[in-house]
Structures are given as C-alpha cells and as structure tokens.
Amino acid sequence: MLVYDPYAYEAHEDPYPIYARLRAEAPLYRNEALDFWALSRHADVLSAIKDTERYSNAHGVTLDPAASGPHAHLGMSFLAMDPPRHTQMRALVSRGFTPRRVAALEPRIRAMAVAHLERMAEAGRSDFVADLAGRLPMDVISEMLGVPETDRGTLRAWADRLVHREEGVLDVPPEGLEAFQHIWRYFSERVAERTRTPGEDLISALLAAEIDGQRLAPAEIVSFCNLMIVAGNETTTKLLANALYWLWRNPDQRKLVADDPGRIPGWIEETLRYDASSQVIGRVTHRELALHGQRVPEGARVLLLLGSANRDERAFESPDAYDIRRNASAMVSFGQGTHFCLGASLARLEARVVLEEFWRRFPDYEVEPAGLVRVHSVNVRGFAALPLELRRG
Ligand code: HEM
Numbered sequence: 027m028l029v030y031d032p033y034a035y036e037a038h039e040d041p042y043p044i045y046a047r048l049r050a051e052a053p054l055y056r057n058e059a060l061d062f063w064a065l066s067r068h069a070d071v072l073s074a075i076k077d078t079e080r081y082s083n084a085h086g087v088t089l090d091p092a093a094s095g096p097h098a099h100l101g102m103s104f105l106a107m108d109p110p111r112h113t114q115m116r117a118l119v120s121r122g123f124t125p126r127r128v129a130a131l132e133p134r135i136r137a138m139a140v141a142h143l144e145r146m147a148e149a150g151r152s153d154f155v156a157d158l159a160g161r162l163p164m165d166v167i168s169e170m171l172g173v174p175e176t177d178r179g180t181l182r183a184w185a186d187r188l189v190h191r192e193e194g195v196l197d198v199p200p201e202g203l204e205a206f207q208h209i210w211r212y213f214s215e216r217v218a219e220r221t222r223t224p225g226e227d228l229i230s231a232l233l234a235a236e237i238d239g240q241r242l243a244p245a246e247i248v249s250f251c252n253l254m255i256v257a258g259n260e261t262t263t264k265l266l267a268n269a270l271y272w273l274w275r276n277p278d279q280r281k282l283v284a285d286d287p288g289r290i291p292g293w294i295e296e297t298l299r300y301d302a303s304s305q306v307i308g309r310v311t312h313r314e315l316a317l318h319g320q321r322v323p324e325g326a327r328v329l330l331l332l333g334s335a336n337r338d339e340r341a342f343e344s345p346d347a348y349d350i351r352r353n354a355s356a357m358v359s360f361g362q363g364t365h366f367c368l369g370a371s372l373a374r375l376e377a378r379v380v381l382e383e384f385w386r387r388f389p390d391y392e393v394e395p396a397g398l399v400r401v402h403s404v405n406v407r408g409f410a411a412l413p414l415e416l417r418r419g
Contacts (some may be wrong), residue, residue, distance in 0.1 A: 045334035076363030172227025264408025
C-alpha cells in the first residue's frame with residue numbers, strides 16, 4: 027500500500043522514492059487518517075499554486091492543526107490571506123524588498139559571512155549550520171527589522187524551536203507554541219518601541235505606511251515579523267547547507283565549480299530544484315474540484331508537493347541527476363504567482379555571497395558524514411548539523 031505521511035521521519039530522510047510512486051500511482055493522493063489530499067506532479071502543483079480562485083491560503087499553508095484555520099494569519103500574516111487583503115498587505119511590505127533595497131544589503135551580508143568564515147578558518151573544522159548557515163539568514167532578517175545584535179541568539183533559538191518536530195508529533199508541540207508566544211511578545215515590544223522612536227528599519231516603515239488611508243494595526247506588523255522568521259530563516263539556512271552537501275556528494279559537479287566559480291549561481295539554482303528546502307505548501311479548496319477523475323470537496327486540505335514537482339520526469343530531463351549546468355527555471359521551490367516568495371532574490375543573494383566567500387577559502391572542504399543530522403519538520407528539508415573539515419584553498 028502507498029502511504030505518504032509528511033510527519034514520518036522516513037519521509038524526512040529521503041522523500042523522493044515516495045514522491046516518485048505518488049506521481050506514478052496516485053497523482054491525486056488521499057490520506058484519510060491525516061485528512062489531506064496531495065498533488066505531486068509538476069503540472070498539477072504549478073496550476074494549483076497559482077490558482078487563488080479555486081485554492082485558498084486563508085487557512086494557512088501547513089498541515090499542523092494549531093497553525094491552520096481562519097486565525098492562521100495571526101502567525102503567517104499575508105501568506106495566510108487571499109486577495110484582495112493579501113494584495114494590499116503585500117504591496118506595502120514589498121517596498122522593503124525592491125531590487126535596489128535587496129542589492130543594498132550585499133556589502134553587509136558579505137561582511138557578516140566573512141566574519142563567520144574567518145572564525146571557522148581558525149578552528150579548521152566547523153558545524154556549518156551552527157557556525158554560519160543557521161545564523162546568517164536570521165541576522166539578515168534581524169537587520170531588516172532592526173533587531174539589536176544582543177537579542178538575535180535568543181530569537182534564533184525560539185525560531186528553531188517553532189519548527190522542530192519529534193517523531194510521532196502531529197501538530198505544533200507545546201515548546202513550539204511557547205516559542206511562538208515568546209516571538210510574539212518580543213516583536214510586540216519592538217513595535218511599541220518603534221512607535222515611540224521611529225528608526226530606519228522595516229518595522230518603522232510599516233508603522234508609517236497606509237492602505238487606503240488606514241494604518242496597519244500593531245498586531246498586523248507583529249504577524250508580519252513572525253512571517254519573516256518562519257518564511258525567511260529556516261528555508262535559507264537549509265539551502266546553504268544543502269548546497270555544500272550536494273556538491274560534496276557529486277565530485278563531477280564540484281570539478282565544474284572548481285574550473286569556473288562563475289557557476290555558483292547555477293549551483294544554487296540546481297540545489298533549490300534538486301532538494302527544495304520548502305518541500306510542502308498547503309491550500310484549502312474554495313469549492314468542490316474534479317481532479318484526476320476524483321472529487322475533492324470544498325474546504326479540503328490539499329498539499330502541494332514542491333519537492334516532488336521539482337523531480338517530475340514530465341518537467342525535467344533526468345530529474346534525479348544533480349546537474350548545475352541545467353536550466354532549472356521551471357522549479358517551483360519559491361512557489362509561483364500571487365504568493366511567489368517575496369524573499370526569493372534576497373535568498374539567492376545570501377546564497378551567492380556565502381558560497382562565493384566559502385569557495386574562495388575552502389574549495390577542498392570535506393563533509394564528515396558521521397556527524398550529519400537531519401532536521402525534522404513537516405515542510406522544511408535539510409540539515410540540523412553539517413560537520414565540515416576545512417583546509418584553506
Ligand atoms: C531558500 C529560501 C526560501 C525558500 C525555499 C522560500 C520558499 C517560499 C515559498 C514556497 C513561498 C510560497 C508560499 C505559498 O505559495 O503559499 C514563499 C513565500 C514567502 N516567502 Fe519565501 N522562501 C525562501 C526565503 C525567503 C526569505 C529570505 C524571505 C524574507 C526574508 C522570504 C519571505 C517570504 C514571504 C514574505 C512569503 C509570502 C509571500 C506571499 O504570501 O505573498 N522567503 N517562500
């Protein structure tokens with residue numbers, strides 16, 4: 027029998043054989059026990075993810091009951107909204123993500139990356155996640171939101187606790203909910219402080235912004251801060267470590283980067299496709315749908331398996347080969363359409379800067395496989411620990 031359970035540790039270890047079976051045998055899959063449907067083929071995922079008429083984000087995008095339902099926007103802001111409210115909120119926040127604003131972050135990102143890498147070079151070995159990949163994305167978000175350096179470690183620890191799942195736990199665990207409350211309280215205080223003393227950060231900009239003559243409520247800004255952490259932190263951390271891991275596993279591809287470091291952007295794109303850090307995105311049907319000869323009722327939870335779509339043989343040639351030269355632009359790792367990842371260019375910039383600086387120093391890096399630890403999360407895929415042996419190149 028074909029069983030797909032996104033909570034199972036087996037699915038976190040290697041979901042790709044299960045995805046291949048889903049695409050072949052059950053392109054519309056039904057899990058009665060967990061009460062969801064799943065689409066796994068590229069064409070189906072792509073058309074659903076863009077379709078805000080038939081599919082809604084307003085009940086959240088995860089399977090976790092605690093983060094699902096009409097209140098989902100409290101934690102997920104406009105990611106858990108449909109147009110027109112989504113359109114208005116996103117338009118406001120987008121001002122913080124214009125190409126000019128993102129590009130302006132590059133020198134700061136490079137300086138932070140270099141500082142981490144120099145510390146790693148001194149030690150000669152490193153857990154790449156603890157020393158860099160798990161820190162930098164949060165630091166970048168913190169800079170944007172104006173979080174002081176002294177608070178960043180605590181905030182990062184809460185963010186990690188929010189997404190971690192022990193095996194067999196089918197919801198946000200109490201520690202996760204507690205972490206969410208800490209994050210909520212923390213940003214409520216930051217918003218209150220910025221109301222009193224505006225600064226140059228995104229929180230201050232949002233406090234001053236208006237939609238149709240109306241200001242955002244403090245709670246709406248706090249939700250947005252939480253979304254930045256949920257959407258922009260773990261995903262980018264995982265991309266960075268996945269890139270080093272898969273290049274190490276594929277010596278022929280590593281040689282291509284060694285011969286031409288100009289291939290780093292191709293390395294990033296292929297890593298995003300081959301092992302998407304955001305594997306699953308959920309929707310709820312607005313109305314009854316007919317899919318693959320079956321009826322999916324109104325109000326049903328449908329999981330869109332991004333990681334599977336990226337490996338669909340109908341969309342990519344030799345999808346299970348890691349090939350940094352391929353055109354990976356059909357990948358759906360950042361979503362598509364209305365909810366297309368607002369931070370995609372920022373994530374790509376962070377990855378490029380980190381990998382450029384890393385490669386300059388450690389082209390001979392080795393992964394120590396015995397120390398690898400996978401993260402266990404319903405939608406995020408990647409490493410909790412990636413031990414490296416480092417020699418200066
Ligand atoms: C490799 C890194 C990243 C991946 C794989 C990723 C993936 C995604 C995906 C798949 C979505 C679409 C969700 C949907 O359709 O419901 C999304 C949305 C979003 N992402 Fe990212 N993301 C990444 C990095 C970031 C960063 C760095 C930020 C910001 C700092 C960010 C902020 C957002 C926001 C605000 C949304 C909501 C957009 C909307 O609903 O209109 N992401 N991301």
